[in-house]
Amino acid sequence: MGRGLGEAGPEGRGEVTALVLDAPGAFRLVETGTAPERPAPGPREARVRVHASGICGSDRELYQGNRPEGYVRYPVTPGHEWSGTVEAVGAGVPEALVGRKVVGEGFRNCQVCDRCHAGDTTLCTAGYEETGFTQPGAMADTLTLPARLLHPLSDDADLGAAALLEPAACIAAAALKARARPGERVAVVGTGTLGMIAVQFLAAVSPARLLVVGTRPDREQLSLDFGASDFRTRDQLSDHLSGYDVVIETAGSASAARSSASLLRRGGRLVLTGIPAAGAEGLDPTDLVVRQIEVQTVFGAPPAAWSHAVGVFDAGLLTLRPLITHELPLTDFAAAIELVGSGDPAVGKVLLRPQDLD
Secondary structure (H helix, E strand, O other): OOOOOOOOOOOOOOOOEEEEEEEOOEEEEEEOOOHHHOOOOOOOEEEEEEEEEEEOHHHHHHHHOOOOOOOOOOOEOOOOEEEEEEEEEOOOOOHHHOOOEEEEOOEOOOOOOHHHHOOOHHHOOOOOOEEOOOEOOOOEOEEEEEHHHEEEOOOOOOHHHHOOHHHHHHHHHHHHHHOOOOOOEEEEEOOOHHHHHHHHHHHOOOOOEEEEEEOOHHHHHHHHHOOOOEEEEHHHOOOOOOOEEEEEEOOOOHHHHHHHHHOEEEEEEEEEOOOOOOOOOOOOHHHHHHOOOEEEEOOOOOHHHHHHHHHHHHOOOOOOHHHEEEEEEHHHHHHHHHHHOOOOOOOOEEEEEOOOOO
16 A cells, blocks of 8 residues: 555645545655645636545545546546635636636536537547546645636535535436426435435425435435435335336446336336446346336536536525535545445545645
8 A cells, every 4th residue: 555645755745735546545645836836727727726525436446446447547636526716727717717616527528529519528539538537636735627617606605515516416417317397206216425416406396206215224314304205225115116207316236227217107217327336237128118218327417417506506405515424634535535435324425625624
């Protein structure tokens, strides 16, 4: 294993630091320059002072070396869920952006291929590039990225809660694809961060019934608080729990995908957001065809979904703060990774703070 975060590297310690994963399990904290020495943003770029960076399962995969080939490039600074404040901009970027609270898209799309022109930027044919996986991420004091990826927030935004807007944007993409309408019967399978956000998006369309299915009974009250009308653990599902118009799956397992499909009526709409292990046996194609199930998937979020999530958040219609259970300094990265993988039901979203905690 690499040197622990509490130990200074040969570069010494400076005002600006970043976490670097040189390889799976090998990490270090490096100096990136004192304040006067920070490189200026390039043309059409912005430099953001990071407030918080969230950790999700894909960050743990990055640390453990389980992320699929082509979706990571070591060495890398992790951090794709983040919030911060713009502190400098390069040529071609409005100065008015300086001082604004922001979040930012992760996918570094080319903007010129046919998929980008169609608005499907997460399907960019130029190849996969994403903040925190193949490009430097937000587990650092500052993050420099193309200004076009930024989404400004209201001046009074809670930056800690805003660090969850990346998963919220992914769920916004799922909600847009699901096309749930008032009076429909809808369900969410999965009770992690994505699941609890999905409950809120679906509750906003005034469904006739909103079922939440998960493996954690402790999530029942939170699900109800967020607008669910019913809660079941996976082993409580039965044949009479079916006939749903829309199901959004967030659990990331083949069994969750199958459970999600079983809840749908004939012609129902299923949106998968979780990523099962490679090679997992998934949905039955015969069942999908015979029942004419419409299946959509989400991997990342295009600009329209980001705009939707930020708008809902700024309007006060998306509650994210209760999902955060731990805020740790960047130097506690190892402890944070262990928390995320502990299986402890008391652990929700874990944030890393590069600055001193208030």
